[in-house]
Amino acid sequence: MSQKNMIKGPVYVLQDNIDTDLLIPACYLNLVPTIPEEYRKLGSYALAGLPEGFTKFASNSDGTTPYPIVIGGRNFGCGSSREHAPIALGAAGTKAVVAESYARIFFRNSVATGEIYPLESNERLCDCFKTGDEAEIDIIGNTITRVSDGKVFTLKPAGAVAPVIEAGGMFAYAREIGMIKG
């Protein structure tokens, strides 16, 4: 199995209705994601909207996160259409979010940008993991494994958006199917 289809590392666990103001507060929306320096800054502010008491997310000294996997509950990413939200997670070094369900625009932006995999779980994984637990995601096999005891949880297949995810985003997909050239 190819290494690029595996995501391994500690998880950061959140609950239901994680909104875009928590993911990236509006005071950082003056940063433009297509400017590389500001893209990196957005990463350093990922989940900066969480209330006091949460473990800092982008806690590495270079502004990235030690958590390649974020686990959430229902309606992950609700609220604004700000693409800064999945970008902040991606820029911080997160590879995948695993949630019970997603708000539509966040899911769409995750797929369109190719920044993170928005994966859907069959079970309520935010009750099965705690922040810092090691996990391993198999993108092809649609599973996430809790490394401590080897328990395997299944993920829902990507369905109709799979070709866009596999292509790496909206533009790559549109080029593949000939909708745009070059």
Add this chain to the structure above:
Amino acid sequence: MTITEKILAKGAGVNVVNPGDNIWVNVDVLLTHDVCGPGTIGIFKREFGADAKVFDREKIVIIPDHYIYTADEKARRNVDTLRDFVAEQGLPYFYDPGTDSYCGVCHVALPELGHVRPGEIIFGTDSHTCTAGALGAFSTGIGNTDAGFIMGVGKLLIKVPETLRFVLDGVVPEYISAKDLILNIIGDIGVDGATYCAMEFSGTTIDALSIEERCTICNMAIEAGAKNGIIAADEKTFEYVKARTDKPFYPLYSDADAKVKAEYHYDVSQLEPIVAKPHLPDNKALVRECSGIKVDQVYIGSCTGGKLEDFYMAAKIMQGREVGVRTLIVPATRYVEKGLDTTKINGQSLRSIFEEAGVEPIAPPSCAGCLGGPSDTFGRTHGEEVVLSTTNRNFVGRMGSKKSQIYLASPYTAAATAIKGYITDPRDI
């Protein structure tokens, strides 16, 4: 088919679409603003080349509104980025801050300026783009990547949503507004109750509502997770649109036997004033149940609660009374701002009513404190303020401070609360 399905079928150039179909649709209007415009332009140039031209200059509308009255250097740079792009591309529809063309909040300005027409397909880089569905258009929010794609191609791949139909009948009681109707619905179905669906509103209550009040309802469809909110066009819509644009349009309507995912019926005649408590728009309570909760600030403004009729409602309560708490008035657009002077109750202008009541100096039109923003943003919270607001979101940190608490309510309830200094049912004033 439903109205949403018919508009999308027309946009795809096919006779029939079904919910779940993934289709390429032609875009009639692409809306962007100062927060997402620069990133959209960045993607457009990265993907289509530094010299690329937009797909259709007439179909791109740029309305800066978020961070306008701030000293923040990046915010000012972002507006300059829009200016450069508009000049380079020769775009006709740009409403530049600091000039006479400046308008204010994009979702209120878009219909005001005649850019919303029944039967059309509108995408905007802001989740409250769903507001424009109130005029019988398909209108929804997207991210920068999709917007950059549309800029170059004029099309977007989208999934046809299922429809949830909301039939509202009965006469709206006094001191109840569209905001109470939609907060009640969101409270019933939850913040993910309409995820990926179209919310279609109809019934005698909707027929009787003004265009502005219909906009208040469709604006908050996203707070239930919907892809779009939509109200079929009627004579009122035609009159509103024709007063603002000469462009022809082709309204579409749901078939009587159109299949929907679910249908909800409401008799609004017994509805009471509603509030959404911190920290989600579906955290519904009767205003009466929250009566007496002390507030530090009342905020009347935004794309959902800063229209002329919103201020009319607030002024009805405030006339001849004094506010007992810091009260902020932020007209959504220049048109609304002018209306504060020209619209009168018992011969007194709305502005004069507010000033006599002792509100803070009325702010110039923009998104202002609704979504926090740079630290010098008007109306932004900085501490543990309890705010009652006519805006649309009360997430943790939404208005700036993570420690402040936001209650969402109608302009009537906001005004009554401003007078008393604690949450107050407007019928008790």
